[in-house]
Amino acid sequence: MGNCFAAASSPKGDSAMTSTSGASKAISKSTTSTLTSGATTMTSSSWNSSIESLPTPRSESEILSSSQLKAFSYNELKNATRNFRPDSLLGEGGFGYVFKGWIDEHTLTATKPGSGMIIAVKKLKPEGFQGHKEWLAEVNYLGQLHHPNLVKLIGHCLEGDNQLLVYEFMPKGSLENHLFRRGPTPLSWEIRIKVAIDAARGLSFLHDAKEQVIYRDLKAANILLDSEFNAKLSDFGLAKAGPTGDRTHVSTQVMGTQGYAAPDDVYGFGVVLLELLTGRRAVDKSKVVVEQNLVDWALPYLSDKRKLFRIMDTKLEGQYPQKAAFAAATLALQCLNADFKSRPEMSEVVAALEDLQLSKSAAKKHSSKNQTGPDPARKSHLSHNRSPLNLTPSASPLRSHQSPYRRG
Ligand SMILES: Nc1ncnc2c1ncn2[C@@H]1O[C@H](COP(=O)(O)OP(=O)(O)O)[C@@H](O)[C@H]1O
Ligand SMILES: [Mg+2]
Numbered sequence: 001m002g003n004c005f006a007a008a009s010s011p012k013g014d015s016a017m018t019s020t021s022g023a024s025k026a027i028s029k030s031t032t033s034t035l036t037s038g039a040t041t042m043t044s045s046s047w048n049s050s051i052e053s054l055p056t057p058r059s060e061s062e063i064l065s066s067s068q069l070k071a072f073s074y075n076e077l078k079n080a081t082r083n084f085r086p087d088s089l090l091g092e093g094g095f096g097y098v099f100k101g102w103i104d105e106h107t108l109t110a111t112k113p114g115s116g117m118i119i120a121v122k123k124l125k126p127e128g129f130q131g132h133k134e135w136l137a138e139v140n141y142l143g144q145l146h147h148p149n150l151v152k153l154i155g156h157c158l159e160g161d162n163q164l165l166v167y168e169f170m171p172k173g174s175l176e177n178h179l180f181r182r183g184p185t186p187l188s189w190e191i192r193i194k195v196a197i198d199a200a201r202g203l204s205f206l207h208d209a210k211e212q213v214i215y216r217d218l219k220a221a222n223i224l225l226d227s228e229f230n231a232k233l234s235d236f237g238l239a240k241a242g243p244t245g246d247r248t249h250v251s252t253q254v255m256g257t258q259g260y261a262a263p264d265d266v267y268g269f270g271v272v273l274l275e276l277l278t279g280r281r282a283v284d285k286s287k288v289v290v291e292q293n294l295v296d297w298a299l300p301y302l303s304d305k306r307k308l309f310r311i312m313d314t315k316l317e318g319q320y321p322q323k324a325a326f327a328a329a330t331l332a333l334q335c336l337n338a339d340f341k342s343r344p345e346m347s348e349v350v351a352a353l354e355d356l357q358l359s360k361s362a363a364k365k366h367s368s369k370n371q372t373g374p375d376p377a378r379k380s381h382l383s384h385n386r387s388p389l390n391l392t393p394s395a396s397p398l399r400s401h402q403s404p405y406r407r408g
Contacts, residue, residue, distance in 0.1 A: 060136060067143030070108050070155030074162050077101065079110035081121050091174060093221060095134050095237055096122040100169065108155065118169035119154060126161050134237030135163040141213060141236040142167075149202035151224055151234035170232065172225035175272075179220055180281055186315035191229050192276040193328070197353045198231035199223050199272060203265050204346035212242025218268035219282070220275055266343040270335025274298055277328060279313030295336055302329040327356045 064071070080101035081088055088100040098120050103110055105117040124131045135156070142153035157164040172178070175195060178187050187195070199218070206213040215233060222235040271282050274294055280287075282294050291297045301311045305326050309318075312325060331352050337343045344352070 063136060063140045069143050069153060072155050072157040072166060074157055074159040076110050077121050077157055077164055082113060084123060090120055096124040098122045120167045120169045122165045124163040131163060137239055138165055138236045141239045147202060147205045149198045149232050151232040170224035171227045174221050175223040176220035179275060179279055189316060189320040193357050194229060195231040196273055196276055200269060200346055200350045200353055202233040203269060204350050207346050214240050214242055215265050216240055218265055218272060220272060264340055266335050266346060270332045273332040278311050279315050302333045324356050
């Protein structure tokens with residue numbers, strides 16, 4: 001499981017999967033329905049979230065004219081990034097290079113570096129296969145979807161071969177950088193769970209939207225962090241509208257990046273959760289063969305309370321609550337269920353993670369004992385879990401869910 005496909009040459013340079021039909025389909029539907037608070041049904045938090053007019057308008061000009069995004073000129077973005085100076089490179093993905101830039105907060109015109117508002121400018125690689133579809137998919141979805149756990153798109157630029165996207169700047173970069181690169185401060189357990197919750201909320205928002213959206217590219221490199229480690233999903237190049245009509249069919253063509261098994265966002269989330277627990281990459285060719293595929297390697301340990309510590313990230317130095325870690329491992333296992341119909345809904349994943357986080361803070365409040373030591377006095381919220389998931393691996397398989405986008 002998890003390595004049932006081989007890497008192929010694809011638009012995502014980072015050993016990604018092939019993508020031949022993907023985003024183009026996402027821009028071929030039309031309605032004008034309105035949804036203003038899709039997120040409120042998912043968690044206890046009240047968010048200012050909105051999808052203004054999904055599903056997608058029909059034509060490119062409709063997509064461009066229907067959003068509130070600023071249309072930048074190439075020159076403006078050249079000035080804002082100091083001619084795309086290599087030392088302002090924030091990151092590189094399969095589709096583009098991302099540079100740091102500065103604009104005036106109100107007029108959105110280029111400013112001197114260091115003054116005004118910082119932005120992130122993605123310049124799509126000119127050789128990018130299907131590049132324009134990815135560009136349009138991002139403009140389409142991020143132009144309409146607004147949620148605290150989705151990165152904010154400010155504008156775009158389309159001039160000749162130059163295709164650019166302008167986002168809010170995420171000061172702490174990607175989860176990938178924090179989790180896998182050797183840095184001075186590894187992510188704490190609390191931050192890992194918070195990141196998992198944020199990413200799950202973002203996905204849940206997309207899945208529970210009236211006109212469902214499948215993200216299809218969940219991975220650590222696409223989860224960005226702000227200055228307070230709030231996590232947001234970015235990179236909507238592969239996003240796609242969920243099924244309509246009889247709501248029974250969705251393309252199962254493999255998309256995204258090897259090891260994350262898109263298009264199923266829930267499976268991809270399970271992989272990311274595993275990465276957060278173990279500090280290991282979904283696929284790591286530098287490891288011995290049996291350890292190269294994270295899911296294959298970790299699976300046997302996830303359902304055994306006494307063995308789980310063997311795969312936990314050593315960078316945590318044992319600083320995690322065992323019970324919560326086991327609950328998170330159980331949740332990952334459920335997301336990675338070989339039977340996709342038995343995987344939980346993302347709203348259930350959110351609830352389970354919130355419970356897990358809650359039980360942790362309650363434990364902290366009532367106990368000054370070592371985090372990792374047993375605490376018989378502690379009553380786990382998970383035992384009377386308000387989430388419909390039963391976070392014990394021995395529990396009977398999850399009920400079959402009605403999520404339409406994973407059918408077919
Ligand atoms: N808004 C942003 N703020 C800070 N860094 C960013 C931002 N957007 C992207 N990056 C960095 O650039 C990398 C590639 O961006 P991404 O949008 O995923 O490109 P691609 O579509 O080519 O995969 C990310 O993994 C991250 O490190
Ligand atoms: Mg990316």
